[in-house]
Amino acid sequence: MNIGLIGSGNVATHLGLALHNNGHRVVQVYSRNLTHAQALASQLQAQAIDSIEALDITLDIYIIAVKDGAISTIAAQLTAFNLQGTVVHTSGSTDIAVLSGVGQNTGVLYPLQTFSKAQTIDFKKVPLLLEASNPHVLAQLDELAKGLSPHIYHYSSAQRRSLHLAAVVACNFSNYLYSVANQYLNEQGVSFDLLKPLILETAQKVQQHAPITVQTGPAVRGDQAILDMHLNMLQQQPELQQLYQVLSEGIGKLHQQEI
């Protein structure tokens, strides 16, 4: 398919490259910043544009991969074109309805993964969540997506929003806990490297087991002596002490529910 890519950030880059490597033709890359557009377009043998007016209106699919807050602005700009092609966005938290003024054929292609330019991603392992304004578009998105990943899901905007919230809790917040542990260990003169195998194993365990069944640590054991010792060790770090208290209480409550 002939594709117009609107955006040049992490998602646009990883998605554009995956589509390009899958035999699709990314015809144009749009960014407000021409240098950014060119950097990505050159990798995709595409044309870089920094004006929406320069958009080729004959393409099959336009993919809006910009910050959540900018999607409605792009959608408003596209309204004038009366596009026949499909217009999709790639956001977990944005309703498909944001595109309703753009045309009849709209959808969402949400890759549920954390993208950073430093790290390559195996798209075959990325769940792709699709939503479409009509069955024709859904079939088209299925066709596009199935070359990228075998993990295709059809979910509503509401479900996608829930999933994005859960991803923030399970992943963004976990990474924050890694940061807090790293900072604390630096203060204690201990290398964060020692924690890395344990962090990986903790994530690997829940690939096979429900997380509630593999909870370990003093809070789930009800080991009050260790909990008290840890809280006492954190008297000079009141914020971490509070975090420790809140999360340990949460574990205690969750597992009481289970018993």
Added chain:
Amino acid sequence: MNIGLIGSGNVATHLGLALHNNGHRVVQVYSRNLTHAQALASQLQAQAIDSIEALDITLDIYIIAVKDGAISTIAAQLTAFNLQGTVVHTSGSTDIAVLSGVGQNTGVLYPLQTFSKAQTIDFKKVPLLLEASNPHVLAQLDELAKGLSPHIYHYSSAQRRSLHLAAVVACNFSNYLYSVANQYLNEQGVSFDLLKPLILETAQKVQQHAPITVQTGPAVRGDQAILDMHLNMLQQQPELQQLYQVLSEGIGKLHQQEI
């Protein structure tokens, strides 16, 4: 070396098997529960005992791998034997001093990993933290440990305690967040399976990068519209709403410090 294993739980099992497979001879396995002792001893071609009085006092090393709270009880029982061999415990949070009454040769061998009987562990990837009452014992523990894992560290009881606290924060608490996300998704009719690749990628990212440098999500972007939407979506889940608020504020503060 000839080893006496005191305990038959997860750590005793994984450590005993690793030592056995490394050519060491586990001579005895002690547990208060003879059936538990036998279950492990049979895998190690060792003798199962359920009475401390039956302990062979000629062994090179005695490894106390029991719950933290039970270590001092075992140590008190061993005092009477006047053991010449080395006595170690395997606890992150317990001071080496708990063993001071047992003899001259004491130490700690702390494998920093989360063990469950359901999951096999590649010991070669497990950091082993050693501490000893004298240089002779440290050399002996180095010799024992280096066959199990190349990741050997010498740390004091205070540093080991800090590391254990950090492990609770980075790993036990992350697993709790996975559980909370799982529960929330169940309520929303969305499969937790979709989050699994993202959870794994989040843990993999920090193997190569400092966690603070790869933080993603609405809180670090300062995306107040998404934060407000998420808090609003959680009005029926006040505990999760509070957790979301506390952790998002934490991310905001941590990254303000950095700027």
